[in-house]
Amino acid sequence: MTITHPGPADDAADTAAAADTAGASPDGAGATPALRFAGVRKRFRDGTVALVDTDLAVRPGEFVSVVGPSGCGKSTLLRIASGLEKATDGTVDVASAGVGYVFQDATLLPWRTVRGNVRLLAELEHLDAAERERRVDEAIGLVGLGGFEKHLPHELSGGMRMRTSLARSLVLDPSIFLFDEPFGALDEITRERLNDELLRMFVLRRFAALFITHSVAEAVFLSTRVVVMSGRPGRVKADLAVPFAYPRAPQLRYSPEFAALCGEVSHHLRSQD
Amino acid sequence: MTTTSPAAATTDPPAPALPEPAPASRPRGRVRAASGGRRGNLASLVLGPAAVLAAFIGLWYGVSDGLLNEQQRFMLPPPHEVVRVGILDGKNFSSMMSALRLTCEVTFSGLAIAIVVGVIVAVAMSQAKWIENALFPWAVVIQTVPVLALTPVLSFFFGFALTSRIIVCVIIAFFPIVSNTLFGLQSVDRGMHELFRLHRTGRWTRLWKLQLPAALPSMFTGFRNAAGLSVIGAIVGEFFFKQGEPGLGTTLSVFTSRLEGERLWATTLTASLLGIAVFVFFGWLSRRVVGRWYQPKRG
Numbered sequence: 001m002t003i004t005h006p007g008p009a010d011d012a013a014d015t016a017a018a019a020d021t022a023g024a025s026p027d028g029a030g031a032t033p034a035l036r037f038a039g040v041r042k043r044f045r046d047g048t049v050a051l052v053d054t055d056l057a058v059r060p061g062e063f064v065s066v067v068g069p070s071g072c073g074k075s076t077l078l079r080i081a082s083g084l085e086k087a088t089d090g091t092v093d094v095a096s097a098g099v100g101y102v103f104q105d106a107t108l109l110p111w112r113t114v115r116g117n118v119r120l121l122a123e124l125e126h127l128d129a130a131e132r133e134r135r136v137d138e139a140i141g142l143v144g145l146g147g148f149e150k151h152l153p154h155e156l157s158g159g160m161r162m163r164t165s166l167a168r169s170l171v172l173d174p175s176i177f178l179f180d181e182p183f184g185a186l187d188e189i190t191r192e193r194l195n196d197e198l199l200r201m202f203v204l205r206r207f208a209a210l211f212i213t214h215s216v217a218e219a220v221f222l223s224t225r226v227v228v229m230s231g232r233p234g235r236v237k238a239d240l241a242v243p244f245a246y247p248r249a250p251q252l253r254y255s256p257e258f259a260a261l262c263g264e265v266s267h268h269l270r271s272q273d
Numbered sequence: 274m275t276t277t278s279p280a281a282a283t284t285d286p287p288a289p290a291l292p293e294p295a296p297a298s299r300p301r302g303r304v305r306a307a308s309g310g311r312r313g314n315l316a317s318l319v320l321g322p323a324a325v326l327a328a329f330i331g332l333w334y335g336v337s338d339g340l341l342n343e344q345q346r347f348m349l350p351p352p353h354e355v356v357r358v359g360i361l362d363g364k365n366f367s368s369m370m371s372a373l374r375l376t377c378e379v380t381f382s383g384l385a386i387a388i389v390v391g392v393i394v395a396v397a398m399s400q401a402k403w404i405e406n407a408l409f410p411w412a413v414v415i416q417t418v419p420v421l422a423l424t425p426v427l428s429f430f431f432g433f434a435l436t437s438r439i440i441v442c443v444i445i446a447f448f449p450i451v452s453n454t455l456f457g458l459q460s461v462d463r464g465m466h467e468l469f470r471l472h473r474t475g476r477w478t479r480l481w482k483l484q485l486p487a488a489l490p491s492m493f494t495g496f497r498n499a500a501g502l503s504v505i506g507a508i509v510g511e512f513f514f515k516q517g518e519p520g521l522g523t524t525l526s527v528f529t530s531r532l533e534g535e536r537l538w539a540t541t542l543t544a545s546l547l548g549i550a551v552f553v554f555f556g557w558l559s560r561r562v563v564g565r566w567y568q569p570k571r572g
Contacts, residue, residue, distance in 0.1 A: 107464040124472040
């Protein structure tokens, strides 16, 4: 029923691990998944069935994107992983308490400056003040917001608001990152730049990522694996490995191999079964 | 990857060359620009109201000198007489100022109590639906009870002096504070709530770091409306509870019974100025506190 391709996925993970400059990432065929859905079904109170028989695992150091038609339960998958929603059936294992969640909107507090917003989650998690400020500095540097610390969200562009939102999560140094179409509202150029920078962070921090998107190109560019979901009720329809090594250059987007893979993902998206 | 499919043609076509990196986006000075534009219209902002004022004074003279005869003129004495008798006469002016001081005392005590109690009640309502369901209807009742109908009862319990005046003030100012604060606390973006939920934030932290700051603009709207109402409450209260030192309401009713038109009008204008001053003050305070991040939508 559910199509999974464990073979190629493992290959991809190995390739990715080999390409990782940090080198020592513990992932491999035997590693316990950072995040695992088994037979997950979600039925909302109004009777809508959002997900059926969903099996999906994200291993440490893996970047998995989920694409699918609107309303196929992609976001529900993420909300279940984060604990915002409960699965009706099935099990969800999350290996770590350090889960970062990046929303569709930047969800910044409008009365706090960039710095104040980046500091927020560290405050909520009661990090020691000195450590907190050190991490805030680091995160602001990492997303390229240096010099904008004192700006308020309404003074920023959409892309910079999203960077602030990313930095806010990075402060806690999560081992699992959940992204709910974070760049969907941005223009193409800003989105590509943020994709490049997200990959830079990924190579640096090597978190496990589950990334929801509408954009096939974005999914292929970022991921070690792309998961295609069916229309409602959503389930995993195809699971494709992306063989390109990290770090990935922006020019990868213009290679024929990239276009071919995008084509394959699009083909799975369109096919009726 | 070996698979190619016809669908490939529908994906984003490769651009011929790498696009130039976009310059780092700058913060947009949109807000400042907008307010600068408004400042440019300062002349029209001042001239318009000034013209209306001039027309109003003209009308006042017209009615006073043209329509009213000698016996009726106490109803609307000409403006310069109001100024001469009501304000330039030092004795009357100083007694009016002491009445104003007392009215201010009542207004601000009543408003302060209404703000403290109103915000506490609204916060309680925001924390549990059952508290909201239990209390909100009664807040509406307090709003709809004609306060004048309560005055006899109030006099039984609290006498005819300051306390009763302040209570009238509190009753009249209470509802806008409760409803606006509650609205503000409840209108926090769902995503924000989820962000706090993800980090298992306690109720008080969430209230303090999320709900209260988010509610501030709406709370200030409530305070400003309540402040205007509490001036009315103070004057109405003084109308009925006349024991002790006289406030503006007390003197208004005395001058009315004596048909002293000049003093009556001077007192009325003073009371209006108090109302305006309170309204303007809260508008200013609101801009000071939340103006940096909150811009009410125009149009």
